Amino acid sequence: MNADKQDIKIKRVCTRKRSRDILKSHLTPAKKRGAGPRFQQCPPTRRFSSIMADIKDVEYCSDNEDLFGGYDSILEDSSFLAKLDDAEKHERQRDFQSASYTSDVDQQDFTSACSSNDWKQSYEDILTDSILNGLGDEPLDLPVSQLHFQEQVCENVKRSRLQEGTKTSTPFRNTDRTERERNVFDTTNRQVCEGSLRITKKQSKVRRSVTDQLKRTMLCNAAAPSNVSRAVVLKEAVVSEEISVAMQAMETVFPETTDLGPFFGLPTKVKDLMYKLKGIKNLYDWQEKCLNLDCVQQRKNLIYSLPTSGGKTLVAEILILRELLCRKKDCLFILPYISLVQEKVRGLASFGLELDFMVEEYAGSKGKFPPVKRRNKSSLYIATIEKAHSLVNSLIETNRIENIGLVVVDELHMLGDGSRGAIIEMTLAKILYTSKTTQIIGMSATLGNIKDLQTFLKAENYTNDFRPVQLKEYVKLKDTIYEVDPREEECFKFSRPLNFRYSSAMQKIDPDHIIALVTEVIPGHSCLVFCPTKKNCENVAGMICKYLKEEFLQHREAEKAVLLRDLMDSGNGSMCPVLRRTVPYGLAYHHSGLTNEERKLIEEAYSSGVLCLLTCTSTLAAGINLPARRVILRSPYVATDFLKRSQYKQMVGRAGRAGIDTVGESVLILQDKDTNMAKNLVCAPMENCYSNLMHDDGKGVLSLILSLIGLNITTSLHQMKEFLSGTLLYVQQQQLCVEKSLWEVVQQSVELLREKDLITGTSDGQTLQVTKLGTATYKGSVDLTYSHVLYKDLSRGLEGLLLNSYLHLLYLVTPYDLISQCKPDWMVYFRQFTLLSAAEQKMSAAIGVAESFVARKAAGQTVKKDVDMVVVRRMYLSLVLFSLLKETNLWSVADRFQLSRGFVQTLLSSSSAFCSCVLHFTEELEEFWPFKALLMELTQRLSYCVKAELIPLMEVAGVMESRAKQLYNAGYKTLTHLANADPAVLSKTIENLYKKQANQIVASAKMLLNEKAAALQEEVDDLLMKPLDLPLQLI
Secondary structure (H helix, E strand, O other), X not given: OOOOOOXXXXXXXXXXXXXXXXXXXXXXXXXHOOOOOOOOOOOOOOXXXXXXXXXXXXXXXXXXXXXXXXXXXXXXXXXXXXXXXXXXXXXXXXXXXXXXXXXXXXXXXXXXXXXXXXXXXXXXXXXXXXXXXXXXXXXXXXXXHHHHHHHXXXXXXXXXXXXXXXXXXXXXXXXXXXXXXXXXHHHHHHHHHOOOOOOOOOOXXXXXXXXXXXXXXXXXXXXXXXXXXXXXXXXXXXXXXXXXXXXXXXXXXXXXXOOOOOEOOEOHHHHHHHHHHHOOOOOOHHHHHHHOOHHHHOOOEEEEEOOXXXXXXXXXXXXXXXXXXXXXXXXXXXXXXXXXXXXXHHHHHHHHHHHOOEEEEEOXXXXXXXXXXXOOOOEEEEEOHHHHHHHHHHHHHOOOHHHEEEEEEOOHHHHXXXXXXXXXXXXXXXXXXXXXXXEEEEEEOOOOOHHHHHHHHOEEEEEOOXXXXXXXXXXXXXXXXXXXXXXXXXXXXXXEEOOOOOOHHHHHHOOOOHHHHHXXXXXXXXXXXXXXXXXXXXXXXXXXXXXXXXXXXXXXXXXXXXXXXXXXXXXXXXXXXXXXXXXXXXXXXXXXXXXXXXXXHHHHHHHOOOOOEEEEOOHHHHOOOOOEOEEEEOOOEEOOEEOOHHHHHHHHOOEOOOOOOOEEEEEEEEOHHHHHHHHHHHHOOOOOOOOOOOHHHHHXXXXXXXXXXXXXXXXXXXXXXXXXXXOHHHHOHHHHXXXXXXXXXXXXXXXXXXXXXOEEXXXXXXXXXXXXXXXXXHHOOOOOOOHHHHHHHHHHHHHOOOOOOOHHHHHHOXXXXXXXXXXXXXXXXXXXXXXXXXXXXXXXXXXXXXXXXXXXXXXOOOOOOOOXXXXXXXXXXXHXXXXXXXXXXXXXXXXXXXXXXXXXXXXXXXXXXXXXXXXXXXXXXHHHOOHHHHHHHHHHHHHHOOOHHHHHHHOOOOOOHHHHHHHHHOOXXXXXXXXXXXXXXXXXXXXXXXXXXXXXXHXXXXXXXXXXXXXXXXXXXXXXXXXXXXXXXXX
């Protein structure tokens, strides 16, 4: 043969790969041969050599990336090829004579193969140890795919040696190929060799070039058949390679390193997903600078502070993805509110599915303690403040806290926010003390004493005043607008008069000119009006509607009609009369008096522009991000308290929508009496943030000490002192521990816990231990004030537990902290009491609420007998919950008990969370074993409060009752149905479901399904795993 090789030129698309020399091989598949001529059917008379001589060099172009994943091919190594050729020459000389007689046979066989049009490529030669020995023992630095090839060759040699014994060291072709060998060969080469020359040389002993075989094998490996497209496989290979490069870089990072990978140390796929799922193409300059900080690259702790809407969360998400993908560590993302947790779970579920990590929700009654231990996937825990604390406790207890590679805290300045601030401080202090490898990232508003927080967290600080949209702050006095300017002596600078003609009647109704301010921007732009109270929100929304023109009704009229219908469906036919009047004008109110479904529908309608104005309370500023062109502060008060600067900044920070507005405006409406205080509000420096462990008579210190002893973090006063030196309270003890020192506070707290029978120990404090009640208290996250009361109630409940009704259990899980907010309507109380069964009335009397007492109160009579009113009010709330479980219609229950639907919603959510706490409390006390199964079922019922068939759909983040009903009626009846749904079909099938929402719902369902399946698989693996402590068996 005069042309047994074909030149192949491989083009490199990826600029990061090094160039190759021109490769020569006759093994390139025909379908990959670019513009080169294809093989024609061979005439029977033509010789093989003439065919090969006619073939010109072809150019092989890879589709997107290098076939070999970025590694230099061993074909680049001339020394390696030389060794192969030398070894081969020796072998060829040895059996040249024995192989010479086969040429005629080959020609004859080839002619017959051409005539039958059934060419087959010859079977792979088996390389013997003689060729391999010629390569020497010099180690080769090869990639995994090539090492695998080398191991395969060695395996074939061993197999050949076993079969042939010591007959020969010369490789030979197997004449009678078995059916199994044919199947393996055909399967491997079907796609690669289709359309190319296939030649069967029967009984031939001519050995193919080892170099050619190696090249052919590598090409076959690269184009091997797969269930997925080659492009997908290549992309996954690129992602894996980039993650590997980033991991190596992170391990050997130096201070001068500014970029660890294509996208801040992450695969390019992450950048593509950011654009696809979030619409983010480029980062702001400050974000790039922050991600490239030395302290970030070296995994030091960091606090970064920016104004609201500056894009802080995106930086945190990139760092989380880097931890999950590159370091393969779990992450904890702490957010202040349940709504924010659910929003973030929905938003990151798609990333989890694409990048193969778990997203787990820890909010309300959701979350498993300790979390499922996953062997093959990393997890992102998205948690509320309280749930994050319980999660960290469970990880410390099971010695898994080191698995958390990164903790991100949103709204870090909430460290100064009462009891919730104390919980944040406890959580972070425990992480700092127990794990030296966990990085902490805090996002905070600008604070006056940020250095205190830096000292506490051992963190560096990055501050920037960047806003994507310029904010202009104004105040309104009488009918004049002033611009806020700290450089002015009076802080305010005249801007313009307010041009709006008011009638005398209108002036009386709207003396603050709110209508004038809002009509300057709506309906073309959006507006938020912050009001001091919930009732004021509803009144202002109603007042504005009275004076809006008819053209407001025509703006997006059809979409507002759909919103009204959805609001009606969410209330099972009931609807708030204020919303019924305001929504047609594009207005609504937003406060805690809304149900969860109403709140979600209103937020979605405002975000999409169907609603152009919301009147709201200050809670909206701290919750879900709903920006506006103009923000109006109806008054500088929240209820009766004057605004704090942090609250003010949070509210005005909602002004200006990135990508939509070029400017954002805020207007603070002032009365003359508030002018001086307002100057301090808008021009004063930011407030300081102080530890709240001493808040509410040191309740935070008590809870911290109890959990430290229970988790065996500290077992003596000396260790306690050491731990507390790492808290924010220790940093600020000069300001906070004025009356008594921190050491005295600790000693008094330990003594108090002893008196409550929560801990025991020696008098000198050298050995401290937690009691069973103490363990149940901290594991159940039960307030120390109520732990003994709860224990007594549960003990008394066991004596006559009513099992044929939920009423008794509901009484036991009704939250203690809501009792003070309840004032029973005695006629309603008596009417509901008479509807109870005899057994239920007997149970009520047993706990201290007799029918005679309720009847006398309803009749307006004086009751002389001493009755515990706390028990009476708690029983009233239990009746509300009891009615909810029976009817599941929140509106009708609220109406029946003369309560606001918002309060009933809060009662239901709080009861669900407290039921989960009581469940964990009873699990630690053997005497309460009957409650475990009962409370587990009740927790689920309270969490969703819907018919049983809707619960699987309600588990998906963002799916409320009305949406669950729509999905169920459309045939999506289980989690599996929803996880396998096509988002495009889903958005068309379900009314008023946008495609983005459909994508998030399907992604959340898939993530939840994967989570449940993975948990079951882990359980199976644990069962089948061989015990490490298995006793040795004697033979």
